[in-house]
Amino acid sequence: MRTAFDVIVLGLGAMGSASAFQLAKKGRRVLGIDQFSPPHNLGSSHGGTRVIRQAIGEGDEYVPLALRSYELWREIEAATGKSILETTGGLIIAGATTGIPIHGAKGFLEETIRCAKKFGIRHSVLDTNQIKTRFPQFNLIGNERAYYEPMMGFLRPELCIECQLFLAEKHGAEIRRNEKVLELIPSSHEVLIRTSSGQYTAEKVVVSAGSWITQFLEQEFAGSFKVYRQALYWFDIKDSLEPFLPGRFPVFIWVFGRHQDDFIYGFPAIDGFGGGVKVASEQHAFQTNPETVEREVREEEIDSIYQRYVRDRLPGLSNKCVNTTTCLYTSTPDSGFVIDFHPLHSSVLIVSPCSGHGFKHSAAIGEVVADLAITGQSSMNTKEFKIDRLGQ
Numbered sequence: 001m002r003t004a005f006d007v008i009v010l011g012l013g014a015m016g017s018a019s020a021f022q023l024a025k026k027g028r029r030v031l032g033i034d035q036f037s038p039p040h041n042l043g044s045s046h047g048g049t050r051v052i053r054q055a056i057g058e059g060d061e062y063v064p065l066a067l068r069s070y071e072l073w074r075e076i077e078a079a080t081g082k083s084i085l086e087t088t089g090g091l092i093i094a095g096a097t098t099g100i101p102i103h104g105a106k107g108f109l110e111e112t113i114r115c116a117k118k119f120g121i122r123h124s125v126l127d128t129n130q131i132k133t134r135f136p137q138f139n140l141i142g143n144e145r146a147y148y149e150p151m152m153g154f155l156r157p158e159l160c161i162e163c164q165l166f167l168a169e170k171h172g173a174e175i176r177r178n179e180k181v182l183e184l185i186p187s188s189h190e191v192l193i194r195t196s197s198g199q200y201t202a203e204k205v206v207v208s209a210g211s212w213i214t215q216f217l218e219q220e221f222a223g224s225f226k227v228y229r230q231a232l233y234w235f236d237i238k239d240s241l242e243p244f245l246p247g248r249f250p251v252f253i254w255v256f257g258r259h260q261d262d263f264i265y266g267f268p269a270i271d272g273f274g275g276g277v278k279v280a281s282e283q284h285a286f287q288t289n290p291e292t293v294e295r296e297v298r299e300e301e302i303d304s305i306y307q308r309y310v311r312d313r314l315p316g317l318s319n320k321c322v323n324t325t326t327c328l329y330t331s332t333p334d335s336g337f338v339i340d341f342h343p344l345h346s347s348v349l350i351v352s353p354c355s356g357h358g359f360k361h362s363a364a365i366g367e368v369v370a371d372l373a374i375t376g377q378s379s380m381n382t383k384e385f386k387i388d389r390l391g392q
């Protein structure tokens with residue numbers, strides 16, 4: 001019997017909205033379902049900005065995804081008339097003695113430079129004096145070097161999702177919001193989905209449920225995905241806003257110590273979010289889950305990040321925190337992605353946990369997912385993203 005849909009997309013955040021759009025664009029009968037009304041602030045895809053860059057220090061396998069995504073983000077802008085990608089130029093700064101891995105990549109600065117050379121990505125390498133002269137907003141404490149990439153910048157994640165859901169619907173997809181998927185029952189030729197409002201069948205289901213993914217996997221696979229709470233902070237600017245605006249102030253990633261959290265990243269000041277400069281670090285020490293996670297940011301957390309990381313390195317920022325939010329990383333043991341068919345069910349595609357660095361790639365991931373769901377293969381190499389590497 002013919003199923004009601006070709007593909008159901010379970011979860012409409014970064015990965016799901018891109019997948020639903022690309023599938024609908026290719027003429028499939030698509031149903032997208034989300035338990036909330038995306039874009040929302042309860043998953044992994046909010047907070048106003050996401051870093052996008054072309055040389056990917058996390059591994060060469062990500063570069064084709066990043067480069068294709070740049071093209072797709074521009075196509076989405078052209079189709080919607082919205083501005084979702086701003087190239088501000090970006091810095092990756094590191095000292096000679098910094099050894100912590102970023103998203104699983106050791107020697108992140110060196111790896112990024114190597115990758116830029118290999119793929120012919122426009123960049124320059126700045127020494128301490130050059131960084132100081134060009135970007136006096138940063139107070140370098142030791143002898144540090146930087147990779148500068150002019151095409152680095154930021155995406156507006158909420159708008160990216162909104163635009164792709166709009167385009168998915170325009171291409172005929174049915175989008176159901178505030179409907180929770182309760183159960184997913186795969187069989188050899190179709191999948192049955194039970195939700196809070198009804199049930200649907202499709203030939204394939206894309207599970208892009210972000211931090212909720214473990215609810216749809218057997219224990220042997222679920223154990224590979226761990227959820228970590230991240231806090232984001234917007235600090236007020238002491239004097240003039242001008243040096244912190246896009247065009248003057250780059251997106252940056254700054255690695256400065258030997259401890260796992262000796263690392264910050266940040267963005268120029270943009271409209272909204274209290275008008276401050278967004279700064280954050282990462283934490284992988286304490287696991288959580290999306291149901292019980294502490295959503296508020298405590299005063300002592302604000303004080304700690306300001307004193308430890310911001311006060312001396314970005315002296316133009318005051319200790320007045322004008323906005324905060326929390327967000328969820330869902331990470332695999334090697335911090336890599338999973339884009340693969342379920343090992344036991346060929347009608348289920350797992351596309352989600354992107355270990356804190358997936359947003360920039362999500363437009364191209366949507367295209368890869370559409371090809372996998374339709375033809376079983378993608379012209380993009382996905383062998384590094386197989387689930388069996390996680391070895392449960």
Ligand SMILES: Cc1cc2nc3c(=O)[nH]c(=O)nc-3n(C[C@H](O)[C@H](O)[C@H](O)COP(=O)(O)OP(=O)(O)OC[C@H]3O[C@@H](n4cnc5c(N)ncnc54)[C@H](O)[C@@H]3O)c2cc1C
Pocket residue numbers: 010011012013014015016033034035036038042043044045046047049050051052179180181182208209210211212230231232327328329351352353354355356357358359360361
């Ligand atoms: C603080 C932070 C900073 C980051 N910075 C960057 C960055 O600078 N650059 C970058 O490239 N990446 C970055 N990332 C990573 C990137 O944002 C994530 O990889 C990406 O947003 C993950 O998207 P997702 O679709 O997997 O999850 P989500 O966007 O969370 O989407 C999952 C969706 O599934 C839905 N869902 C779950 N369960 C159900 C159910 N039962 N029924 C129906 N719907 C369901 C949820 O409601 C949700 O909408 C960052 C992540 C965080 C948290």
